[in-house]
Amino acid sequence: MNLDKVISGFFIILAMTLNFGFFYGDMHSPEAHSKYELFAAIIINIIATTLKLGDKTQLGSVLLATSLVADIQLIAAAIVWAIAAYAYSVNAEVMGVVVSLSGGALLANLTSVALYVGDTLKSKR
Template identity: 80%
Template sequence: MNLDKVISGFFIILAMTLNFGFFYGDLTDLEVHSKYELFAALVVNIIATTLKIGDKTQLGSVLLASSFVADIQLIAAASIWTIASYAYAIDKEISSVIISLSGGALLANITSVLLYIGDTLKSKR
């Protein structure tokens, strides 16, 4: 068993599940979405991205790109939420933007998990 693959897979799957936990719920009601869960999803995504940096394969490049997409979208969602909560009133439009950005990050995370599973199934013992 390769411990590096176990740790990397753990963070890739945890990033996806945390992101799904935040994304799931009413699109226009930000009260059912936890800011702490968004923060946890962002932190775990950044950890998963740093774990993917050392992989020099073609698949590693695609995994890293999908992680960058998820990171950028989660950073944008957290930034919009922070700015809107201090500078503006958070309305349904801002709520839907925050949750939609999280949904885009979720799709990038699902892509990462599917590629990771495919690579695991393809690899030889």
């Protein structure tokens, strides 16, 4: 068993599940989405991105690209939420934007997990 692959896979899948946990719920309801879960999703996504930096393969490049997309979208969601919380008010429209951005990140994470599982299934013992 390769410990590096276990740790990398753990963070890739944890990033996706945390992102889904934040995304799930009424899109326009701020009560259905936790700011702490968004923060955790950002941190875990950044950790997953740093773990993908050393891979020099073509698949590693694609995995890194999907992680960077997820990072950018989750950070953008946090910025929108923070600006709305301190400058305006968090209403249904703002929450819709935040959840939509996290949905894009979720799609990038799903792509990353699918590629990771596909590569794992393709590899020989």
